[in-house]
Amino acid sequence: MTENEKLALQERIIEALKTVYDPEIPVNIYDLGLIYRIELMDDGRAEVDMTLTAPNCPAADFIMEDVRMRVEGITGITSATINLVFEPEWDKDMMSEEAKLELGFM
Numbered sequence: 001m002t003e004n005e006k007l008a009l010q011e012r013i014i015e016a017l018k019t020v021y022d023p024e025i026p027v028n029i030y031d032l033g034l035i036y037r038i039e040l041m042d043d044g045r046a047e048v049d050m051t052l053t054a055p056n057c058p059a060a061d062f063i064m065e066d067v068r069m070r071v072e073g074i075t076g077i078t079s080a081t082i083n084l085v086f087e088p089e090w091d092k093d094m095m096s097e098e099a100k101l102e103l104g105f106m
Helices: 001-018 060-072 097-102
Strands: 037-042 045-050 079-084
Touching: 001 037, 001 045, 001 060, 045 060, 060 079
Parallel strands: 045 079
Antiparallel strands: 037 045
16 A cells, blocks of 8 residues: 555545544544544554543443444455553543534633
């Protein structure tokens, strides 16, 4: 896989992640700053490190499965591994400007 192909796939992954929402927050997980890392392997495997707004989030399993299914649904992705991480700890400063505006933090 060339670097250009990887960049195009990464853009499609980001677009897909922007369709995943925490059921309690009206902003997608990408703009919330919950995605820490997206790595693509040459064989089409994707690895995503993500966090949650709170470690005891009741929707954690649902959100992670939604992320996995949406990433694996992208043509060119052979499999997706979703890693739940809590370092660094998430805070509202990780949100995009649009998310802060939507949630009234600006």
